[in-house]
Amino acid sequence: MNKVTLLIITIHLCIGDLLAQVNEKPFVIPQLQEWNGGEGFLTLKNKVSIVFPQEYSEQLAPIARTLANDLQTMFSKASEINTGTPKKGDIFLTLKPGYLLGEEGYKIDIGNYLTLEAPHPQGIFWGTRTLLQLLEQSAALPKGEITDYPKYEVRGFMLDCGRKFFTIDFLRDYVKFMSYYKMNTFQIHLNDNGFKGFFDDDWDKTYAAFRLESETYPGLTAKDGYYTKKEFIDLQKLAEEYGVNIIPEIDAPAHTLAFTHYKPEIGSKEYGMDHLDLFNPETYVFMDGLFREYLEGPEPVFRGKRVHIGTDEYSNKDQQVVEKFRYFTDRYIKLVEEYGKQAVVWGALTHAQGETPVKSENVIMNAWYNGYADPKKMVEAGYDLISIPDRYLYIVPAAGYYYDYLNTKYLYEKWEPVQVGGVRFRDNDPAILGGLFAVWNDHVGNGISHKDVHHRVWPAMQTLAVKMWSGSRDLIPFEEFDKKRETISEAPGVNLSGRVKNSKPGQTVLSKEIARSEDTTALYEIGYNYRVEFDLTLSDNPSGTILFKNKNATVYASDPKTGKLGFERDGYLNTFDYTVPTGQTVKLAIEGDNRETRLFVNGQLQETLKPEAIVKDNGKKMQYIQTLVFPLAEVGKINGEIKNLQVTVL
DSSP states (O other), X not given: OOHHHHHHHHHHHHHHHHHOOOOOOOOOSSOOSEEEEEEEEEEOOSSEEEEEOGGGHHHHHHHHHHHHXXXXXXXXXXXXXXXXXXXXXXXXXXXXXXXXXXXXXXXXXXXXSEEEEESSHHHHHHHHHHHHHHHHHOSEEEEEEEEXXXXXXXXXXXXXXXXXXXXXXXXXXXXXXXXXTTOOEEEEEOEEEOOGGGTTTOTTTSOEEEOBOOSSSTTOSOSSSOBOHHHHHHHHHHHHXXXXXXXXXXXXXXSOXXXXXXXXXXXXXXXXXXXXXXXXXXXXXXXXXHHHHHHOSSSOSOOSSEEEXXXXXXXXXSHHHHHHHHHHHHHHHHHHHHTTOEEEEESOTTTXXXXXXXXXXTOEEEEOOTTTSOHHHHHHHTOEEEEOOHHXXXXXXXXXXXXXXXXXXHHHHHOOTTEETTEEOOTTOTTEEEEXXXXXXXXXXXXXXXXXXXXXXXXXXXXXXXXXXXXXXXXXXXXXXXXXXXXXXXXXXXXXXXXXXXXXXXXXXXXXXXXXXXXXXXXXXXXXXXXXXEEXXXXXXXXXXXXXXXXXXXXXXXXXXXXSSEEEETXXXXXXXXXXXXXXXXXXXXXXXXXXXXXXXXXXXXXXXXXXXXXXXXXXXXXXXXXXXXXXSEEOOOSEXXXXXXXXXX
């Protein structure tokens, strides 16, 4: 080979190296900690084999089955599960006990087949969530190596179910939704009450609820919505499969009006009936019985390793009551620990400074407001903290204070759990276990729907999943993240928002020439922003005539109360000032977004149901929300016909 030929070959090789495409870091939520890009792409087989070593069958077979079901649900991709050696186009799961990736870390090597390995099964499961998100964006997986692990141990969300009931199906969907973003802690606030000011300043009239079935105290459980013990146990079992720790919360000794409605003698006459009387021995008999009901037995109702005992916002008007509050807190920390659980409390001990000792070792504190619990002093006292600062992370829907929607741009760019209100701890401080964000449904009766709550939670969940798993290192710009997050679904088989994936504004997503009585449609529902239009002819229109429905909502041609066109969801009936005529055809259209619902009749805007200020008897105002995620699963039983049904994304 002469020098010229050698030079030409060398030049070609150099050009080839320059032209070789090293795959960029792929996008998932939370963002990957480490990526080593390769060249080329892997496409899984049409019928993919999920393979794992025989020796790890017990740990990995359940994860493989969940992955197989998810591939079928999301992509209609059939799978087979095998033990042995992987082949080209397979998914190979294996445990590597020696890896220093912690309980939740994992590695993925995308080559001729995909290898997912981790020191513990939970890491394997989180890796399957990453794989599914990659497949959502492209069937061609970029070759390369992923090393991923969480920055914070606790990554989660708290839902106030006390002041607004959420169905068990909603909570089950939320377990899967949170798991899809590797959020591993779900605090369920089981009791609370409305504000007396919205109920004629009368504690007896003020709404209060406890959401869990109780056999110790028959009649305590809310009648407008509750969870049976079996439902709550099954919810926790599902959460265990999906890597989510449920923290049940019984909030006491404040926020306890549900308990004092049931047993008035334990209510405080001095500080308000939403406070327990801490000087009455019967208070402790009652609370002991309540906690023990859910902690005792071979299969306790509270299954997880952590139980929240409340201790939020009790009065500190005099030192005597402060000392009793501290005694109460210490007592129920220790009661929970009797059953092998770790106690979690709301931060309140700066607000309630005193001499009575309160156990701190192995106790977790939700640090929500530094005036109630100075986070530095709480750490010095021995508490581990979950960062949940109200000024950043509290959603109170349609209330006019805290956040209606979180400031996700600020949180993405500026916040991490080490920022507890105005105090910032050093990075990786072991006292900061992680963070939660919260939805508080303070304004009982404000018309907010579970769909509205979810609309507020979804962008926050995606954003905070990043900050609690990935931290702040090497993140893509927020504007890019905010656009790309829309490409990721809620979870396999979960679509609480009613989104039609890959649809664009102006796109018609359902067209049906004739929608017959009791017919089904191709869509279960359509979420914000939408337009549903149809020609309606009714021969008669008796009260309660249904046009469309699913398990979440009903649209009436003649609602049961007024006989006018309206809709019902979450127990709220909203009515347009329009009566559908009989014996003639009208063209109706309903548009909806997260603020309002609009009715058009024969092309003209008839009425807009906007947020409405309700004035209570004492002059207090509450915003009432009249939104609708439109139900389309089934056409109602009507005497007439629906033609030219069109559903359009706006």
